[in-house]
Amino acid sequence: MKFIFLDADGILVDAVKGFCKVHNKTNPYNDPDNLGKHNLDEIWRMSKQDFWKPCDQNFWETLEPMSDSGLIYEAVSGFAYNNGYTMAVLTKSGLGQGCLQGKKNWFDRHFPKLSKNFWVGFGSKAVCASPNNILIDDYDKNIAEFNTCGGTGILVPRPWNADKEHNFEKFIERLTVYK
Ligand SMILES: [Mg+2]
Numbered sequence: 001m002k003f004i005f006l007d008a009d010g011i012l013v014d015a016v017k018g019f020c021k022v023h024n025k026t027n028p029y030n031d032p033d034n035l036g037k038h039n040l041d042e043i044w045r046m047s048k049q050d051f052w053k054p055c056d057q058n059f060w061e062t063l064e065p066m067s068d069s070g071l072i073y074e075a076v077s078g079f080a081y082n083n084g085y086t087m088a089v090l091t092k093s094g095l096g097q098g099c100l101q102g103k104k105n106w107f108d109r110h111f112p113k114l115s116k117n118f119w120v121g122f123g124s125k126a127v128c129a130s131p132n133n134i135l136i137d138d139y140d141k142n143i144a145e146f147n148t149c150g151g152t153g154i155l156v157p158r159p160w161n162a163d164k165e166h167n168f169e170k171f172i173e174r175l176t177v178y179k
Pocket residue numbers: 007008009010011137138139
C-alpha cells in the first residue's frame with residue numbers, strides 16, 4: 001500500500017487567520033521581514049503556553065478553509081486515484097484541550113471523505129516516511145525530515161515557508177513531476 005499524506009493547517013485550514021483573530025494581531029506576513037518564518041509564537045514573541053492557551057475545541061472547529069483548499073483537495077485526490085495512492089490527513093496536534101475533536105469536527109464539516117482517514121499526532125511526521133509514501137505539507141522542517149527518512153515531501157508554497165509566497169500553480173507543477 002502506498003500513501004499520500006496531506007497536512008491540514010496552512011494547506012486546507014486557514015490557521016494563520018484563526019491565530020491572528022484569537023490573539024488580536026494583524027497578519028504578520030504582510031511584513032516582508034516575516035516571510036519564510038513558520039512559527040507565529042516566535043514572530044509574536046509569546047511563550048508556547050500563552051500562544052496555545054485560547055486554542056480550544058471551538059477555535060479548531062470554526063477555522064476557515066484556505067482560499068485554495070478545494071483546488072488542493074481536488075488535485076491531490078485526483079493524483080491519488082490515478083496513481084494508486086491512499087489519501088490520508090496527517091496533522092500535528094496543537095497544545096491544549098479539544099484540538100483533536102475540534103479538528104475532527106472541522107473535517108467532518110468541510111472534507112468528510114478525508115475524515116475517514118485522519119491521523120493526529122504530537123511527534124515527527126517522518127514516522128510515516130517510506131519510499132512509497134508522499135507528504136504534502138507547508139512546513140519546510142516536516143518536508144526535510146520526511147525526505148531524510150526515505151519518503152517524498154512536496155512543499156506547498158506559502159508565505160511562511162522557503163517559497164515565501166502563496167502559489168497554487170507551483171504546487172501543481174511539483175505534484176505533476178511524480179505522475
Ligand atoms: Mg501545516
